[in-house]
Amino acid sequence: MTKKVLVVGEIRDGxxxxxxxxxVAAAKEISGGGEIVGVLLGESVSSLGNELIAYGADRVxxxxxxxxxxxxxxxxxxxxxxxxxxxxxxxxxIGHTSIGRDIAPxxxxxxxxxxxxxxxxxxxxxxEVIFTRPIYSGKAFEKKVxxxxxxxxxxxxxxxxxxxxxxxxxxxxxxxxxxxxxxxTIIKDVVKNTASGVDLSEANVIVAGGxxxxxxxxxxxxxxxxxxxxxxxxxxxxACDAEYCDYxxxxxxxxxxxxxxxxxxxxxxxxxxxxAGMSNSKIIVAIxxxxxxxxxxxADYGIVGDLFDVIPKLTEEFKAVMVKS
Amino acid sequence: MNIxxxxxxxxxxxxxxxxxxxQIVEDGAEFIINPYDEYAIEEAIQLRDExxxxxxxxxxxxxxxxxxxxxxxxxxxDKAVLIDxxxxxxxxxxxxxxxxxxxxxxxxxxxxxxxxxxxxxxSGQVGPRLAEKLDIVHVTSxxxxxxxxxxxxxxxDVEGDQEIVEVALPVxxxxxxxxxxxxxxxxxxxxxxxxxxxxxxxxxxxxxxxDDVAGKTKTVDRYLPPEKQAGKVLEGEMDDQVKExxxxxxxxxxxx
Numbered sequence: 001m002t003k004k005v006l007v008v009g010e011i012r013d014g015x016x017x018x019x020x021x022x023x024v025a026a027a028k029e030i031s032g033g034g035e036i037v038g039v040l041l042g043e044s045v046s047s048l049g050n051e052l053i054a055y056g057a058d059r060v061x062x063x064x065x066x067x068x069x070x071x072x073x074x075x076x077x078x079x080x081x082x083x084x085x086x087x088x089x090x091x092x093x094i095g096h097t098s099i100g101r102d103i104a105p106x107x108x109x110x111x112x113x114x115x116x117x118x119x120x121x122x123x124x125x126x127x128e129v130i131f132t133r134p135i136y137s138g139k140a141f142e143k144k145v146x147x148x149x150x151x152x153x154x155x156x157x158x159x160x161x162x163x164x165x166x167x168x169x170x171x172x173x174x175x176x177x178x179x180x181x182x183x184x185t186i187i188k189d190v191v192k193n194t195a196s197g198v199d200l201s202e203a204n205v206i207v208a209g210g211x212x213x214x215x216x217x218x219x220x221x222x223x224x225x226x227x228x229x230x231x232x233x234x235x236x237x238x239a240c241d242a243e244y245c246d247y248x249x250x251x252x253x254x255x256x257x258x259x260x261x262x263x264x265x266x267x268x269x270x271x272x273x274x275x276a277g278m279s280n281s282k283i284i285v286a287i288x289x290x291x292x293x294x295x296x297x298x299a300d301y302g303i304v305g306d307l308f309d310v311i312p313k314l315t316e317e318f319k320a321v322m323v324k325s
Numbered sequence: 326m327n328i329x330x331x332x333x334x335x336x337x338x339x340x341x342x343x344x345x346x347x348q349i350v351e352d353g354a355e356f357i358i359n360p361y362d363e364y365a366i367e368e369a370i371q372l373r374d375e376x377x378x379x380x381x382x383x384x385x386x387x388x389x390x391x392x393x394x395x396x397x398x399x400x401x402x403d404k405a406v407l408i409d410x411x412x413x414x415x416x417x418x419x420x421x422x423x424x425x426x427x428x429x430x431x432x433x434x435x436x437x438x439x440x441x442x443x444x445x446x447x448s449g450q451v452g453p454r455l456a457e458k459l460d461i462v463h464v465t466s467x468x469x470x471x472x473x474x475x476x477x478x479x480x481x482d483v484e485g486d487q488e489i490v491e492v493a494l495p496v497x498x499x500x501x502x503x504x505x506x507x508x509x510x511x512x513x514x515x516x517x518x519x520x521x522x523x524x525x526x527x528x529x530x531x532x533x534x535x536d537d538v539a540g541k542t543k544t545v546d547r548y549l550p551p552e553k554q555a556g557k558v559l560e561g562e563m564d565d566q567v568k569e570x571x572x573x574x575x576x577x578x579x580x581x
Contacts, residue, residue, distance in 0.1 A: 073453070077457075097484070098466070101465065102465050104450075105451075106457045108450070109422060114417065114541025114542040115418070115450060115541075117447070117449060118447060133447075135445060135447060135547070136336065137444060138550070139341070139550075140342045140344060140547055140549050142547045143544070144542050145542065145543050146543075185462060185490050185491075185492055186490060188489040191488075193485050199485065200484070201484065205581070229581065247468075249485075254361070262580040282580065285570065291558070299556050301557055301558075301574070302556065303558070303563075303567070303570060304558060305566070309563060310563065313564060314570070317567050318581070321575060
């Protein structure tokens with residue numbers, strides 16, 4: 001039996017976040033050949049519908065309202081409930097982003113459904129849809145199925161590959177009128193903190209500093225390396241506790257769990273707490289002056305040396321190589 | 326103010342995870358209050374000290390969670406409730422939502438605080454689910470909260486950015502790291518905690534059938550990730566090591 005699956009696209013600064021296309025790929029697997037319906041919410045978003053179709057959606061439903069210009073749980077849940085009522089889907093996929101994490105459980109409670117959060121893989125075996133997700137911040141994994149109701153999941157960015165873009169695909173983009181009302185959250189202000197603009201959870205490359213950085217002023221060195229690589233900057237709990245950087249950068253069991261293609265750990269000892277948040281990265285590089293540091297046990301490549309000597313050299317070398325290629 | 330904290334007993338974050346027959350091995354493991362829930366308890370105590378009222382801790386778990394409740398009472402909470410879920414089939418976030426919603430049905434509350442996620446299951450579902458069922462607004466991942474005139478002004482962490490929102494009470498909030506620095510229980514606190522009220526409730530104490538609390542998801546397997554093998558530690562002059570590393574990342578690992 002095929003399933004009709006809704007995919008909630010996420011738009012930031014007028015563009016799709018990549019996880020939206022990954023969500024379409026996950027929905028394809030869940031659908032077993034059924035229809036994929038993209039859902040877009042915002043003030044004026046229907047013009048982006050065709051891009052979601054190019055990535056594999058069959059058609060798109062947009063809910064447009066000035067009350068959806070910014071995310072609020074009330075606005076989004078009213079809009080999504082209306083789409084669910086119109087479409088009666090058998091599956092729903094949302095990215096496990098700040099918005100996805102906030103809205104998916106609320107919607108699941110509203111439609112009385114189960115929810116698998118933060119899935120890193122999805123497969124089908126006959127009628128059953130099986131999700132893989134990390135538990136204990138990646139120290140272990142579990143496989144989960146939805147026992148009852150809509151197959152509803154949020155997927156972790158950067159894990160399920162998006163389908164190839166096919167501009168020749170076409171489909172309907174329709175709008176659904178929803179009377180969004182009684183928003184209980186008033187957004188007063190948004191203060192942008194991310195210096196490099198690359199989000200940790202979606203970054204392909206992460207440069208992370210630990211206690212070995214010795215001070216907040218030295219994080220500038222990591223920013224420079226990150227700039228060359230188009231990377232996001234992260235940190236260990238030790239570095240955050242020592243106030244070298246903001247807690248928003250923390251990677252670990254408390255903090256963010258990340259799975260980039262390349263993780264460069266600088267002056268990080270490799271406490272189990274930190275390793276839980278990054279050990280599933282594809283390639284790990286460790287730079288530490290202590291040859292006995294735990295981080296070398298999980299690193300693919302290691303340099304034993306003074307980071308204040310190594311990092312500037314590494315930045316220059318990357319610069320030279322990146323320019324050539 | 327009537328202040329409630331929902332919390333969970335979890336594995337200590339320093340513990341290694343072992344699995345036997347698809348189950349997490351708990352023998353000999355240290356358990357703690359979920360670290361994010363500790364921020365919630367600390368904030369609840371501070372709010373009570375500022376505005377008056379009472380802090381009630383509520384957990385859904387097995388009877389062993391009494392120890393974590395006592396720790397929270399020793400930090401300064403006033404009373405605690407343990408909702409025993411031992412008999413719940415396929416316990417999942419939906420089940421916890423159902424039990425908590427039944428518990429809160431006849432309660433009066435100004436604010437309910439919880440952790441942003443639990444460090445074991447990591448779903449982060451229970452807070453928003455519960456708020457939906459109670460028909461109150463939720464604000465997740467908060468790093469600052471001020472309450473005045475029946476309103477809460479809240480700073481939340483949105484993937485590194487700070488969003489400042491205002492909501493009317495009652496509200497359910499979930500705590501992100503950076504909200505505060507949780508206190509350690511003092512010795513007098515620990516002594517006092519022993520005499521503070523701790524109530525235990527069972528599924529039967531609520532107007533709920535087995536089906537109302539059974540999970541809607543099922544875990545079919547648990548396993549450890551393949552062990553990461555220690556890789557190559559480079560040698561030689563530092564300039565050469567750096568060149569070799571970049572070359573390996575480009576040509577062998579193909580990640581840049």
